[in-house]
Each structure stands twice: as C-alpha cells, then as structure tokens.
Amino acid sequence: MKFTPKEIASLSKDFETASPQEIIQWAVDEFCPNIVLSSSFQTQSVPLLYMVKEIQPKMRIYFLDTGMHFWDTLIFREHLDQIWDLNIVDLRPDKKWHAVLRHFGTDLPDTDPNLCCYIRKVQPMQKAMKGLDAWITGIRRDQTENRAHAQILEYTRDGLLRIAPLLNWTGDTVFNFIEEKNLPRHPLPHSRYPSIGCKPCTRAIQPNEGERAGRWTGKKKTECGLHTDMFNKNGFTEDDFKNLPPL
Numbered sequence: 001m002k003f004t005p006k007e008i009a010s011l012s013k014d015f016e017t018a019s020p021q022e023i024i025q026w027a028v029d030e031f032c033p034n035i036v037l038s039s040s041f042q043t044q045s046v047p048l049l050y051m052v053k054e055i056q057p058k059m060r061i062y063f064l065d066t067g068m069h070f071w072d073t074l075i076f077r078e079h080l081d082q083i084w085d086l087n088i089v090d091l092r093p094d095k096k097w098h099a100v101l102r103h104f105g106t107d108l109p110d111t112d113p114n115l116c117c118y119i120r121k122v123q124p125m126q127k128a129m130k131g132l133d134a135w136i137t138g139i140r141r142d143q144t145e146n147r148a149h150a151q152i153l154e155y156t157r158d159g160l161l162r163i164a165p166l167l168n169w170t171g172d173t174v175f176n177f178i179e180e181k182n183l184p185r186h187p188l189p190h191s192r193y194p195s196i197g198c199k200p201c202t203r204a205i206q207p208n209e210g211e212r213a214g215r216w217t218g219k220k221k222t223e224c225g226l227h228t229d230m231f232n233k234n235g236f237t238e239d240d241f242k243n244l245p246p247l
Ligand code: SF4
Pocket: 066, 068, 108, 109, 112, 113, 114, 116, 117, 118, 120, 121, 197, 198, 199, 200, 201, 224
C-alpha cells in the first residue's frame, strides 16, 4: 500500500471540501497507470466519464457486460466511446460459470439475484481488479443507506483503494453538471429511469418514488455487492444462495 490507512483517512477528510476534478487529478498523479474507473454507462455516469477523459484520456474504464443490459445502454456505451474515444474494457462472467448460467438461463435474476450478481458482476470485477492499486467509482452518499456511510477514500478488504469523487454530489448536482456542459444522456427517459442496471432488475419508477426504487423491486436487495462486503469474505456459503433451485 502506498498510503497507510491513517494517511488515507486524513486525506479522505481533506477531500470532503475538494472538487471531484481535484480528487481525480490526485488519484491520477498517485496511481496511474495502476488505476481504473468503473462505469455502468447510464446518464448519471456521464459527468465522471467526462471528467476522467478530460484529465486522463487513456484511463481504463471497466464496463460489466452482464449480457442482461437494455439495448439502450449498449448503444449509449457505443455512442460515448465513439465521441470520446474511451479506453473501455468489457468484463464478462468467467468461463467456469457458463454451465450455471446456461442451466438457469433468464430465470436467475429472479430466482437468485445474489448469485446472478456474483457471477455477472462481482466475480468479473474482483478478477479484473487483481494487481491494481486504485479504483474510481461514481457512488454517491444520497443513493442508498449503505453508501451514506462511505468515505471518499477507502481501502477494500483486498487492499485496493476505492475513490469516490462524487460522493458528496446529489442527483441534482449530477444533472446540473450535465445541463451546464451539455453532455449526452442515456436514451431511456431520466424521469422514469433515474437509475439503470440490468434489464430484468430495473423498472420505471413512479413520480413519488426514490431514485433507486426501480432496482431489484421486491427482492429485498439494494446493492449488487460491488460496494458492500456481501462477497468479500472467503468465498461464499450455501446461505448466500439459499433460494437457488436444485440443479
Ligand atoms: S442486476 Fe439482475 S440481471 Fe444483473 S447481474 Fe444482478 S441479478 Fe443479474
């Protein structure tokens, strides 16, 4: 580790009043090329993609190609790549899981969303993060209860430094930035789809619902596991996937 946990805690506190661009510039200066940005390529991802490509155009951008995205997301990813010449790396489920995915087919998001997220998101990301020093993510404190307690700089259990430059932004700040810079928007209407994940686990929200109310409706699940300790222990146990029907 380049910085001790105590140094990171102190820097993180200092960054509470820094701009996202200042935090990204610090991260690039300290960790390039051993640093990546992860992005889900929805409208709210655009400010961070824009800032990173302005500061370090060659930074790798990890996109979880789950095979379950809306076509609109894939088209939007392609559009941003074409206009900004991004260095996108698509991450896909490891071959060892293909038989499981074939067996459960399109039912898995419904029968066991935790296993589905593990195979399609967490495991490919954990594998791709090996050997890296730092990871930039677009999470914000106003998104979920779990994220409300996050820090701008935080070590994961694997010793990777997670950097969240937009942690103190709100949904309004994101959209004001998009307006101000006239940035591209995901084709799905923001008023109905303010948070977009995989198609089976995303629905349009009602006018009185919160930003992430359309994610995993009825599943008692608010996070895929990338930003929690859900899968960070030593492997997983039968309890993690107890709803899975027998093979
Ligand atoms: S968001 Fe849904 S479809 Fe995507 S990986 Fe998770 S459970 Fe599977």
